Amino acid sequence: MEPFERRSLYWVLAILVIVIAPFIVLLTPAVVSVIVFDDPNKIAFISFGKSLLMYSIAFFIAFCALLILYFVKNLIKKIYIIIISLISFFAIYSTGLSHYVYLNENYIEYNPLFGSKVIYSWSELSDARHIYPDGESVADEHFIFTFSDGYAFRFKATGSLDTAAKSRIYTKLQLYSIPFIGIS
Structure with a gap:
């Protein structure tokens, strides 16, 4: 893959994140309810709107990281950005998961x-x-x-x-x- 094609991959991934993120954000509470809290004694699992906000912020970070990676040419800086954005994404997403x-x-x-x-x-x-x-x-x-x-x-x-x-x-x-x- 040529450098230009590799760089355009970041745009494709960024657009893919924007398209898929709303579905994941809206489906996460239902998936958590069914997978984690499915119990015969369950009355209800209530997820808060702030959780949806946290999921959205996590995907916004992923989107911004992909856009920044498009412009950065130094490999060390790219690795640093990827690590920081992955840690941020999972930390914020898990914070949203734990509000119920x-x-x-x-x-x-x-x-x-x-x-x-x-x-x-x-x-x-x-x-x-x-x-x-x-x-x-x-x-x-x-x-x-x-x-x-x-x-x-x-x-x-x-x-x-x-x-x-x-x-x-x-x-x-x-x-x-x-x-x-x-x-x-």
């Missing part, structure tokens, strides 16, 4: 974007709120869980939280006599 709420019949697992993962049993839940959108505000439907140690987190009632999953949540709340408030 997993509701299981036995426990609740929350992994914030930055911070450590917490796992609570349903009996440790002290308060649950279900906020419904009221036609006038732009707020989305979401839940707020507060635990006995004061820790609380909020998550949207996304498409992965269907009627059956909400029913299982309500059943768990009733089973453990957890105060539940529905607000519209």
Whole structure:
């Protein structure tokens, strides 16, 4: 391959990244839910919008690295750019993967974007709120869980939280006599 043909390969790869990235970004939460969190006791796996943003940033880094590689001629600099961009890509992508709420019949697992993962049993839940959108505000439907140690987190009632999953949540709340408030 001649140097010009090899350099044009970077443009082709950059365009390929731009074309494929949206599909990968949108399918990643579903794939993670099916592969990693597929369990008979699973109530729901909720991925956050910030995760999609992190995946997009990772692919943007890959795109920029390919464009920079087109202009760089020094082999040592190219290797350095490839290593840095691969490390950055995987670090940012894995950060997006680790931001979720997993509701299981036995426990609740929350992994914030930055911070450590917490796992609570349903009996440790002290308060649950279900906020419904009221036609006038732009707020989305979401839940707020507060635990006995004061820790609380909020998550949207996304498409992965269907009627059956909400029913299982309500059943768990009733089973453990957890105060539940529905607000519209």
